[in-house]
Amino acid sequence: MPVENVNKCLHCGLCVGSCPNNAIFLNEVRLEFNEDCTECGLCSRICPVGALTPGGK
Amino acid sequence: MQKEYDVIVVGAGPGGSTAARFAAMGGAKTLLIEKRQEIGTHVRCGEGLAKGLLDMAEIPVDRNWIACEVDGARIISPGGMKFEVDEAKAGNETGYVIERDLFDRALAKLAGEAGADIKVKTSALGIWKENGKIVGLHLISNGEKHDVRCKIIIGADGYESQVGRWAGIDTTIADSDIMTCVQYRLTNIQIDSKYTEFYAGSCAPGGYIWVFPKNENTANVGIGLGAHIVKHGGEPKEYLDRWIAKQPGMKNAVQLDMVAGGCSINAPLDSVVCDHVMLVGDAARMIDPMTGGGIAHACMSGMQAGKVAADAIKAKDYSKQFFQTYEKAWRGKIEEKLFRNWMATEKVQKLSDETFDKLIGLLAEVGMENISVFNILKAIKDRYPELVKEFEDLL
Numbered sequence: 001m002p003v004e005n006v007n008k009c010l011h012c013g014l015c016v017g018s019c020p021n022n023a024i025f026l027n028e029v030r031l032e033f034n035e036d037c038t039e040c041g042l043c044s045r046i047c048p049v050g051a052l053t054p055g056g057k
Numbered sequence: 058m059q060k061e062y063d064v065i066v067v068g069a070g071p072g073g074s075t076a077a078r079f080a081a082m083g084g085a086k087t088l089l090i091e092k093r094q095e096i097g098t099h100v101r102c103g104e105g106l107a108k109g110l111l112d113m114a115e116i117p118v119d120r121n122w123i124a125c126e127v128d129g130a131r132i133i134s135p136g137g138m139k140f141e142v143d144e145a146k147a148g149n150e151t152g153y154v155i156e157r158d159l160f161d162r163a164l165a166k167l168a169g170e171a172g173a174d175i176k177v178k179t180s181a182l183g184i185w186k187e188n189g190k191i192v193g194l195h196l197i198s199n200g201e202k203h204d205v206r207c208k209i210i211i212g213a214d215g216y217e218s219q220v221g222r223w224a225g226i227d228t229t230i231a232d233s234d235i236m237t238c239v240q241y242r243l244t245n246i247q248i249d250s251k252y253t254e255f256y257a258g259s260c261a262p263g264g265y266i267w268v269f270p271k272n273e274n275t276a277n278v279g280i281g282l283g284a285h286i287v288k289h290g291g292e293p294k295e296y297l298d299r300w301i302a303k304q305p306g307m308k309n310a311v312q313l314d315m316v317a318g319g320c321s322i323n324a325p326l327d328s329v330v331c332d333h334v335m336l337v338g339d340a341a342r343m344i345d346p347m348t349g350g351g352i353a354h355a356c357m358s359g360m361q362a363g364k365v366a367a368d369a370i371k372a373k374d375y376s377k378q379f380f381q382t383y384e385k386a387w388r389g390k391i392e393e394k395l396f397r398n399w400m401a402t403e404k405v406q407k408l409s410d411e412t413f414d415k416l417i418g419l420l421a422e423v424g425m426e427n428i429s430v431f432n433i434l435k436a437i438k439d440r441y442p443e444l445v446k447e448f449e450d451l452l
């Protein structure tokens with residue numbers, strides 16, 4: 001699962017609304033990823049401010 | 058927290074507040090929830106709003122939320138060609154730069170005055186089902202979990218929407234239908250506060266840069282890039298920083314804020330309703346693919362969904378079938394425009410800088426009485442027939 005850099009993330013919800021597997025939830029202060037993530041890499045690539053790194057655990 | 062409502066609206070953006078307002082006005086017992094602690098902030102928006110579109114959603118204009126009134130929009134090509142779209146000629150399509158925080162709160166106030174309950178710091182966590190049927194929502198409010206029953210859920214939860222996906226409505230869009238955006242509020246800059254400006258071409262592949270004036274020396278300066286084109290995280294911000302650094306009028310810029318966000322630029326979805334659920338605004342992917350404008354569409358669809366929800370409560374019918382009245386109403390207003398602008402955007406995204414210079418130069422030269430995608434294409438066809446081949450199916 002991607003790893004969120006909480007110091008960069010602007011909680012904009014772009015990754016949440018774009019994830020093809022609905023594997024991200026924004027609880028207003030941080031992102032939560034669930035097991036539906038297929039590591040497709042989309043969210044990390046399109047984050048406007050580069051706050052996600054692919055492939056944590 | 059009460060245990061039961063007729064209608065719960067998820068998200069207090071312009072779409073949700075307008076939906077809650079019209080549902081409550083129609084007599085439905087309505088709850089509007091917003092996960093943030095403050096309605097309206099952070100402002101995640103360029104704040105451009107077409108005047109004419111406000112009427113579509115019966116929104117009373119309030120001086121308090123108008124930052125700036127503009128005469129028109131200016132489209133600027135990579136080589137510096139400028140095409141001005143004046144308000145009258147654009148059929149009222151340009152107009153205000155607003156204070157979104159105040160605007161959103163004004164709409165929430167209207168919902169409250171109409172009788173809707175509003176709860177902030179209250180987030181929908183999932184749809185509550187019994188025997189496969191939707192009976193309500195799982196919520197968390199100020200840290201406490203609640204299950205609240207309702208007959209109708211209106212998903213107004215914006216670009217990040219999950220209500221639709223929880224309910225089984227397919228709102229997934231391809232990366233070519235996503236714009237990845239970042240925007241700064243800059244002050245101490247030199248701008249023309251009478252125009253909103255759009256910069257096209259390789260400064261923003263698959264999208265554009267916008268400068269929307271807030272006052273004489275302050276503007277929302279943002280960028281949207283086609284998500285299928287970006288190669289790595291953070292690229293929109295890099296592009297925007299590079300562009301700003303090159304603007305002589307922005308040498309002494311002071312940054313007041315930074316926001317990011319996603320815009321959908323897709324063709325209209327096949328369906329935005331199912332039994333017990335209607336989606337409005339960004340949750341229903343209703344942003345205009347050409348302009349990126351979504352505020353007015355959110356309000357208009359919110360109004361339609363709110364009215365239909367109130368009727369459904371009276372008729373005791375919460376079926377997908379009943380909600381077709383809503384589908385017809387919003388599609389009647391904007392579906393054709395969304396579809397045409399989506400097709401046009403797909404083509405515009407592929408134009409080279411030279412072509413942009415040619416086209417925008419041509420438009421500036423011929424001027425235009427009645428501005429529409431259609432008329433623009435016709436003008437191009439007369440001069441550069443080879444360019445319109447691609448666009449032929451739009452004419």
Ligand SMILES: Cc1cc2nc3c(=O)[nH]c(=O)nc-3n(C[C@H](O)[C@H](O)[C@H](O)COP(=O)(O)OP(=O)(O)OC[C@H]3O[C@@H](n4cnc5c(N)ncnc54)[C@H](O)[C@@H]3O)c2cc1C
Nearest residue numbers: 068070071072092103104105181215318338339350351352
């Ligand atoms: C950078 C950028 C610039 C833009 N510029 C313009 C512009 O200049 N003009 C224009 O017309 N449009 C613009 N748009 C688009 C515009 O912002 C949206 O179309 C508009 O906000 C849509 O309104 P909405 O009510 O559908 O959703 P939103 O305004 O997104 O509201 C959704 C609300 O739902 C809440 N929410 C989400 N999930 C939950 C949950 N689970 N529980 C409770 N609450 C929840 C959110 O916190 C949010 O407050 C821009 C968008 C971006 C990203």
Ligand code: SF4
Nearest residue numbers: 009010012013015047
């Ligand atoms: S897209 Fe980036 S900035 Fe936006 S919520 Fe996701 S990680 Fe945060």
Ligand code: SF4
Nearest residue numbers: 019037038040041043
């Ligand atoms: S890597 Fe792909 S599947 Fe996983 S959270 Fe990101 S967008 Fe969703």
